[in-house]
Structures are given as structure tokens and as C-alpha cells.
Amino acid sequence: MAVEVVYRSSRDPERLFMDKAEADRYDKMLELAEALAAALEKAVPSLGEEQREEVGIFMARNREVFAKAFKGPVDLSELNYEKL
Template sequence: VLQRAVPSLNEQQVEEAGIYMAKNRDVFAKAFKSQPDALSELLVESE
């Protein structure tokens, strides 16, 4: 799905993005349920 949405991504990038999203699925689920501020949790973790 990601590769179709962003054709410039190569297979490795798509796989890495998928793994990242899977590891943080709870945060992404909140964001997709009308809580986009939940994504800020991911920014705090990466600092």
C-alpha cells in the first residue's frame, strides 16, 4: 500500500516504514481515530 501511495519508495524503505508503524501501532491507531496529536509521542521518543 505504501509503495502504491509513494512510488518513489524502494522496497527496503517500504519494509522499514511498515515495521516502524507496526512497532508503534497503538500510536498510529489513536492518530487515525481523530487524535492526530498522538503522533507527537513518536517525536518525543526519537529525541
């Protein structure tokens, strides 16, 4: 019988990964998404909870592109529009 090692996301227990580093990156992305959603809640109180979460995840998944954009003009065609 073969043994397979899998890693579970601590923030999304149903999500499994074959690589610990990938699981850690995913958890960090979700942590950033939560922080962004909390900031959006304060900045734009009229946004619903689901929208805040979606925008937070979108921004966290694309943090490198947004970081470049905040430094100066950048082509935003690099954004990843996939849903989780």
C-alpha cells in the same frame, strides 16, 4: 539434561522466543508490516523496497500510537524508534 521449549517466528525463522504468545505477536506485527509496505508501494512508487519495509515495520511496531493519532491529537513521543 534440561529441555528448553522455544518458539520460532514463522515469518522470521532466525528469531526465537521463549513464549508462544510473544512469537505470535511478532508474526502478526510482521504481517501488518508487509501489508503496509505493499500499500506504500502503490501510494508512493518512488520509495525503494528497503525504505518501504522499514516504514512498514516502524508503523506496525507503533500501531497503537498511530491508531490513537488517527482518532485525534496525540503525543507522538510514545513512538518506538528501535530497529528490529
